[in-house]
Amino acid sequence: MTKNSLFLFSKTSHPDVTQIPILKTLFLQPTINFGDYDAIVFTSKQAVTALENISAKWRDVPALSIASKTEDMVKKAGGTLLDKGNGYGDSLDDIIVNKYASLRWLYPRPRVVASDFKERVKEHGINIDDVIVYETSCNRACSDIKLPDDAILIFTSPFTIECFLELYEFKRSYQVVVIGTTTAKALPEGVLYLMPETPNVEACVALAKRL
Numbered sequence: 001m002t003k004n005s006l007f008l009f010s011k012t013s014h015p016d017v018t019q020i021p022i023l024k025t026l027f028l029q030p031t032i033n034f035g036d037y038d039a040i041v042f043t044s045k046q047a048v049t050a051l052e053n054i055s056a057k058w059r060d061v062p063a064l065s066i067a068s069k070t071e072d073m074v075k076k077a078g079g080t081l082l083d084k085g086n087g088y089g090d091s092l093d094d095i096i097v098n099k100y101a102s103l104r105w106l107y108p109r110p111r112v113v114a115s116d117f118k119e120r121v122k123e124h125g126i127n128i129d130d131v132i133v134y135e136t137s138c139n140r141a142c143s144d145i146k147l148p149d150d151a152i153l154i155f156t157s158p159f160t161i162e163c164f165l166e167l168y169e170f171k172r173s174y175q176v177v178v179i180g181t182t183t184a185k186a187l188p189e190g191v192l193y194l195m196p197e198t199p200n201v202e203a204c205v206a207l208a209k210r211l
Helices: 045-054 056-060 066-074 088-099 117-122 140-144 158-167 201-209
Strands: 005-010 018-020 025-027 039-042 064-065 083-084 104-110 127-138 150-153 173-178
Touching: 005 158, 005 201, 025 045, 025 158, 039 045, 045 056, 045 066, 045 104, 045 127, 064 066, 064 088, 064 150, 066 083, 083 117, 104 117, 127 158, 140 158, 150 158, 150 201, 173 201
Parallel strands: 005 018, 005 150, 039 064, 039 104, 064 083, 104 127, 150 173
Antiparallel strands: 025 127
């Protein structure tokens, strides 16, 4: 399969596929007193960038990251890693509830979220505040990019699918790879898809290249 047939809808690029930056991010500037918290939970790399734009004081608060790429960003920015999940939100629930239930948590998040992560954690009595630090919208300039009928589409979040459906026509000839179960739920009913065992871009691309 050639690069010209593989299309990655993600903020993350990959040398073996054509990336379509279908999402735009606007970083916000809320006031946060980082001294009020014992730990920060990061569910995306964008949240790390957002806090970097707000204050370097976030680096003094230990961080729980959802996966290795977010962990890398925390470390590169000079933050301290407390723990990391396996790429899925449920793993963060387990870590917080079973290992760090006594901590006061900060959850920097986008304006629109794909899961009820905060509510699930609070049901276990966890002290957690969420703060909107960025918002995502569809990059309409991407609609000028033409997709071949044999395109293999790689989606990395539910919102990438929402934007695709807004900007493109979903053809039956397309093959689809999704990064995880939450993303898969955003697909139109009846669309077949494949999903890698590990929820990251590299695994998605490797799977798509085998089609």
